[in-house]
Amino acid sequence: TLNIGSDFHSHPKAPSIAMECQILRNGCRRAIGACQRRQFHSTQKQPATVQPQGDITPASEIQFTEDPDQFAPGSRQQSTRRQPRFQMMESRPRDERGDGNQRRFVGGSRGNDQRQNPILRRIRIVPASPSYFTATPRYTDDLLELTALLRKHTTLPVLPPGEAPRVAWKTIDQYKAEIAEPIRAKSYKMLLDLLKRLNYIHPSLIPEEVSQALDKFKKLVQPHHNAAKPIVVDAWGRAKAVGKRKSSVAGVFVVEGDGQVMVNGRSLTEYFGRLHDRETAIWGLKVTQRVDKYNVWALVKGGGTTGQADAIALGVAKALLAHEPALKPALRQGGVITRDPRSVERKKPGKLKARKMPAWVKR
Template structure:
């Protein structure tokens, strides 16, 4: 019983010693904190001396501890001042982009009441790509951020050209590409003095130079006849599809020089070349050739095989397991 009472008493003394310092420290801290600041208002405050700006760097080369320092007290040396940025956007991650976005937004607010063109009739403009813009600004601009700029540019571009302000025109010119693709005019195909119309057709990696002249329906490709050059019936029909769709097979002769690619690519390239040369002889056939699919070039290409795959997309059998 005695040993048990001694152990209980020791535990109580230990708990008491553990809590006492905390109480003392807390009370002492609260006491000091209560009287930390003075509540008297007897002290008087004087206004600061006026500031005199000076650009003389040698005049303030010494510290205020020198003898001559008191006579220059209150003056500030401009050479030692911190340069304040021209724009608050300097402190952002993309200051140039932020300034451009704010400038375009301000222009739209000032001129949003001007008359605009009907939908779809705005002047065609090729704007700078995001890669070109990032190269000029040297800032990490995301696609979503650049889309906001393009939206404002397209809206400003809808303002009627006769009422377009000079500042808007100058700003739009800044974001246009140096070369506008839609302004490039294709060289017209003409019929020469010998009655020949020459054109070039391309498909995949095949190039075919075609000469079309009025005749009785002959066709020669690389010095060989059509049936001898193309073994497949589908390729023969594709090569002369422009003449067949317009019922002109027995009215024109065709000479072609083909290079590159395979037989299918050369046949489809010849389709485009024959259609271009045929429109030089008869421009009124363009709607019919367009409906037949002979005017526009087919941009599709074969998808190449990827490493680790059997074909372009087919995975090996062991991967599917």
């Protein structure tokens, strides 16, 4: 034996002794493990008892309902679906269950009436249009519809260029708000080109389906159909017209007479102090040489004297055309039957008036 003490590491045989100790330790561990395995396999195990099993039966069929959340998480049907698909019948003697070849179905009949339930057809949702999967389905449907109509009726006679009925089509903003889809200006122009081409079909031969397709893209109010009511002479020989200039509005009655002019119940010379305003008010009668053949009764309000005189002149010219329509070229040449749209320009911030700037100071 070796006296292994504090000077073990300094002993010349220390490395070989440490290796032998490690080998002995591993061998003991292997021997102990082999004995434990031998003892485990030598023990006698109790055989497992076989439990009698009953017949395997299918689960109840799924009952489809009108509820769209029938199979949602937490619903009653969903909890039923989580049950096993096959249920075990209670184990009973064969003589109590009847014939062993028969299997009892649990839950509901298995007739063809349930297999052909019409509700099953609504499980798979079919898109209403083939363009459903495009970015703009409604626009695509409209484009295809107009293209098909043009291809179908392309042989119908059309009107000469520039003689098609005037139509105010919906703007791109109105169309986008109606279909709720992002439409580019280039795409909408393609739609308008088809509409204009279909609008050139002769009105006496245009099919009903084309007219209905065009009506969907027309504005609700067509400004081209709005015509001013013609001025007529009433039973008392009066022709009434309205004239406007700036913020002045004048209602004028013209009747055959001896040349009297009344403005707001006063004579022309009394109401207008300036000679220029007096001549302007009856300028339509002067250019047609009808000053002494008609009487004028005017009711004017708003604005200044210049605006009121121009408003009366426009009303007199319109009423004079009701008496003598042939005077229109002379009145147009005199410049009294055209409405003057000019108005006072508004004042801007930083300026003294509409355009006047304050004096610039160098220092």
